[in-house]
Amino acid sequence: MKLLLILLRSSWISGLVSGLLGAFSGVANLGLIMLIHHALTGDPSEAGSLPYLFAGACVLVLVTQVTAKCLLVQLSQATAARLRYELCTKIISAPLPTLESVGSHRLLAALINDVNAITSALSAFPGACANAMVLVCGLVYLATLSVPLAGGTIVMAGIGVFTFMTGLRFANRHLRQAREDQDEVVKQLRAMIDGIKELKGNNMRCLDFVYDVLLPADTKMRHSLIIGSNIQGFAHSWGRLFLFIGIGLLLFAWPQIATVSTATLTGYVLTILYLTYPLDGILGWLPAMNGASIAVAKIEKLGLMIDQPEQQTSHVAPTKFDSLEMRNVTYRYDSTDDECFALGPVDLTLSPGEILFIAGGNGSGKTTLAKLLTGLYVPDTGQLCWNGRDVTSKVRADYRQLFSTVFVEGHLFDRLLGVDVTPGKLEHWISLLGMEEKVDVQTGRLLTQELSRGQHKRLALLVAALDDRPIFVFDEWAAEQDPGFKDIFYQQILPELRRIGKTVVAITHDDRYFSVATRVLMVVDGRLTDATQKAADSLHVIHRDAA
Structure with missing residues (x-):
C-alpha cells in the first residue's frame, strides 16, 4: 500500500490512467479467449465476423498495453527521481554527526539499490493490473458457463494464493535480513576501493580482508538471499500448481459427480489454462513488490535516522564578520x-x-x-x-x-x-x-x-x-x-x-x-x-x- 501511495504521490493521474489502461488490456485479452472459444464450439455459420473482431481485439490489446507501459515507465522514473531528491535533501540538511554515525555505505545503498528496487516493481504495475482484470473477468466468464465450477475454481485459486502468501511471509524474514546484510557488504566494498593501496602493499592484509571480512559479509548476505528466494520460488510454483490440480479435478472428478457438457468443459479447461498466465504474472510480480516494500521500509527507517533537519541558509554568503x-x-x-x-x-x-x-x-x-x-x-x-x-x-x-x-x-x-x-x-x-x-x-x-x-x-x-x-x-x-x-x-x-x-x-x-x-x-x-x-x-x- 505504501508503495502505491508513493507512486500516486508523484502523479496520481498518470498512475490511475496506466492502471485503467492495464485493466482494459486485461479485458481485451479475455475477449480474445472468448472469441477463440466461440470459434471452436459455436455455429460455423455465425463465424463471419469473428476474424474482424479478433483482429480488433489484438489491436486493442497492443495499444492499451504499450500506452500503459510507456506511461508507467515515465511515472516510475519520476518516482525514483523524487525519492532520490527527497533523500538527498534530507542528507544535505541533516547534522554532520548524524550522517557520520549512519555511515556513507547505508546512504549509498538506499540511494541506489533501494530506489532501483522500487522503480522495478512500479514498472510492472500496468501488467499486474491487466493480469488482475483478466482473472476477475475470467472468473465471471466461468460463472456464466457453470456457477458450481466457478466456485470450485475460486476455492482452488484461493488455496493456492493463500499458500503462496504464507510462503512469502516466511521468505520475508530472510530477505529483510539480506537487505540489512547488504549494508555491510557495501561498507566493505567501499573500504576495499578506498584502501586499495594499503591492500596492494601488504599481501597478508589483503588476504585477511578478502577471506576474513569481505567474503564472510557477502556469504552471510547471499545465504539469507538464497533461502528467501528459494522459499519464494517454492511458494510460487506451489500456488501455480493448484490451478492445474483444479483442471485435473475438473476433467477427472467432476464428470463423476455431475453431468457437464463437452462445450462447457472445453470452455472451462481453455479459460483456466489461459488464466494460469495472468496468475503466474501476478505471483511473479508479488516478490518484486515484496522487495520494493522492504526497500520502502529501509528508506523510511533511514529517513527517520537522519530526519533532524537544520534551519536552511539564506543562500547569501556573509561578506564580513566583526568578531x-x-x-x-x-x-x-x-x-x-x-x-x-x-x-x-x-x-x-x-x-x-x-x-x-x-x-x-x-x-x-x-x-x-x-x-x-x-x-x-x-x-x-x-x-x-x-x-x-x-x-x-x-x-x-x-x-x-x-x-x-x-x-x-x-x-x-x-x-x-x-x-x-x-x-x-x-x-x-x-x-x-x-x-x-x-x-x-x-x-x-x-x-x-x-x-x-x-x-x-x-x-x-x-x-x-x-x-x-x-x-x-x-x-x-x-x-x-x-x-x-x-x-x-x-x-x-x-x-x-x-x-x-x-x-x-x-x-x-x-x-x-x-x-x-x-x-x-x-x-x-x-x-x-x-x-x-x-x-x-x-x-x-x-x-x-x-x-
Whole structure:
C-alpha cells in the first residue's frame, strides 16, 4: 500500500490512467479467449465476423498495453527521481554527526539499490493490473458457463494464493535480513576501493580482508538471499500448481459427480489454462513488490535516522564578520565507553585579519575544534557567538557561510561549484599553486583523477580561495606538501590572505613557520591554551630530541 501511495504521490493521474489502461488490456485479452472459444464450439455459420473482431481485439490489446507501459515507465522514473531528491535533501540538511554515525555505505545503498528496487516493481504495475482484470473477468466468464465450477475454481485459486502468501511471509524474514546484510557488504566494498593501496602493499592484509571480512559479509548476505528466494520460488510454483490440480479435478472428478457438457468443459479447461498466465504474472510480480516494500521500509527507517533537519541558509554568503567567540564550549563523542574523548571547555576569540595557528598531537582534538568553529558540529554546552550574538539553530546554516575550509579528508568536486570568478583571479591562483595542468580555465573543470595528496590539497585551496569567504580554515594543509609549496603556503599565500582582510585558522605542526602567525594555540587532551612561544619551544624540543 505504501508503495502505491508513493507512486500516486508523484502523479496520481498518470498512475490511475496506466492502471485503467492495464485493466482494459486485461479485458481485451479475455475477449480474445472468448472469441477463440466461440470459434471452436459455436455455429460455423455465425463465424463471419469473428476474424474482424479478433483482429480488433489484438489491436486493442497492443495499444492499451504499450500506452500503459510507456506511461508507467515515465511515472516510475519520476518516482525514483523524487525519492532520490527527497533523500538527498534530507542528507544535505541533516547534522554532520548524524550522517557520520549512519555511515556513507547505508546512504549509498538506499540511494541506489533501494530506489532501483522500487522503480522495478512500479514498472510492472500496468501488467499486474491487466493480469488482475483478466482473472476477475475470467472468473465471471466461468460463472456464466457453470456457477458450481466457478466456485470450485475460486476455492482452488484461493488455496493456492493463500499458500503462496504464507510462503512469502516466511521468505520475508530472510530477505529483510539480506537487505540489512547488504549494508555491510557495501561498507566493505567501499573500504576495499578506498584502501586499495594499503591492500596492494601488504599481501597478508589483503588476504585477511578478502577471506576474513569481505567474503564472510557477502556469504552471510547471499545465504539469507538464497533461502528467501528459494522459499519464494517454492511458494510460487506451489500456488501455480493448484490451478492445474483444479483442471485435473475438473476433467477427472467432476464428470463423476455431475453431468457437464463437452462445450462447457472445453470452455472451462481453455479459460483456466489461459488464466494460469495472468496468475503466474501476478505471483511473479508479488516478490518484486515484496522487495520494493522492504526497500520502502529501509528508506523510511533511514529517513527517520537522519530526519533532524537544520534551519536552511539564506543562500547569501556573509561578506564580513566583526568578531567570533567560543565561550566555555564542550563536545563529547557518543560512546558507551566512560573514557570517550571530550573536547573543552574551550574559550576562543577570532578577530578580522588575524592568522591563528593551532598545534597539538594526533587525537588531541584539533579537527573536532575546527568542526565546532565552522558550525559543522553543535556544542554540547557553551556558546558560539558571531558578532556578539549566539549562533542558534536558526542562523547556524548562515553562520557556516563565513568559512572556506580545507579538511584533511575533504572531498574535491570535479568542477567549480557555487563560485563566480574572473579569469584573472582564477589564473593567479592556478599559477601560484602550480595547477596549470589540472584546471581547464575555459570550462572550470578540475582534473581530479590521478592526483597526489599534495595536489589534492592545492586544488582544494584553489577552490577555497575562489570561494572568497571571510574566514579560511586549513586542517594540516601543508602536511603533504613538498618544501617548496610549504614555503609558498606560509610565506606567500597566508600573508596575501591577511593583506586582503581574510582571517586564517591553520592547524599545523610546522613550528619553523610559527612566526607567520599572529597567535599560536596548543590543543592538549581536548584543552586549548594560548601558548604562542611555549608551543614553538615545545615542538622545537620534540623535533630536536627526535633528530
